[in-house]
Amino acid sequence: MTSNPNEQDDAVELLQNIATGDENAMRSFYQLFQSAVYAFAMKRLNNQTDAVEVLNEVMFDVWRSADRFQGRSKVKTWLLGIANFKVIDVLRKRGRTDHEDLDDDVPDENEATAFSEIAGQHDAGLIRQCLEKLKDVHRQVVHLVFFEELSYPEIAEILECPSGTVKTRMMHAKSKLKRCLQGLGFV
Amino acid sequence: MMNKTEHPEDLLPWYVNGTLSSEEQSLVSAHLSSCDRCSQEVELLISIQKVANEPVDDAVLDMAQRRFMRELNSTSTVKKDKTWWQPVFAAAAMLVIVVQFVVIMNIEQETDSYQPAGIEQTGIVYQIQFHDGVKEQDIRILLQSANASIIDGPGALGLYRVRLDNKNSKDVLVSATHLIQHIEQE
Structure with a gap:
């Protein structure tokens, strides 16, 4: 998703209007960020109903507390940070969370070599298939990198974890994609 | 500074999405010019980027937004209704904050062994x-x-x-x- 260069300015202005109870501003704000919040929640929850629930809860938080935005981070980063809490709430209700799994393990250096060997033989359908098989925590990082086009410090801020953890999760995602592609007959 | 045998694999995804700092960007660019392995990896990451960058379902979002605006309308009268009790409520909230502040200050006075976070993993x-x-x-x-x-x-x-x-x-x-x-x- 290519971000709109004026997105931040527009969003800050909308937040100021939302804080005064302007419903039209809320509608515009919703439209501006609905895809980002929904897609973020969907990648982790893999359930449309839950993702919509998170989206609307986040937007209600914005409606109730737009004046609390301090301007220390980008509006989207702030928003996805709120969404992250809501997503964890849903996962806790489901009784499962795996977002910290394997964060301490560093992928094998040899795997990276094998991974590079399959580059150039890639196929969109198979990559899509393998992305779907990733753990939601890894799919989420891939999403934030390639769909939201966020930097690793921004992702760390949203997920409230160190930058090193973000990088490790991404390395895991790559490693698992590689294994999946190998399993489908590459290499 | 990275040496020749060191591969900046952990930075490649952010090289592809264009969010590295200019220093990191030049570091990775210089490395890629002489490393086939990392260049191939960048190619694959670009392929993943294309697949990951698929649009979300507009119909679902449209339905979600209509539901949100409906619920907002039913609650917004409360937000707009500036009545007499709001200053009273604000004063009460302020009192709670002051009490919390006093409690926190007391706790801080009792503790003299706090250490700045992130310096040492003790505790x-x-x-x-x-x-x-x-x-x-x-x-x-x-x-x-x-x-x-x-x-x-x-x-x-x-x-x-x-x-x-x-x-x-x-x-x-x-x-x-x-x-x-x-x-x-x-």
């Missing part, structure tokens, strides 16, 4: 089980007020592992029985 590790339905945001506020840092969690059973700097921090957590179901030192 005692506890496992905490929160009550069902407790909001993640409330958990973070409580842990912040106790100067506790999350090491791990929530795990499969909903357990958090946190590091506390001193006994007073534990007291803050132990007193939060409305949020915490069980706390235990590892």
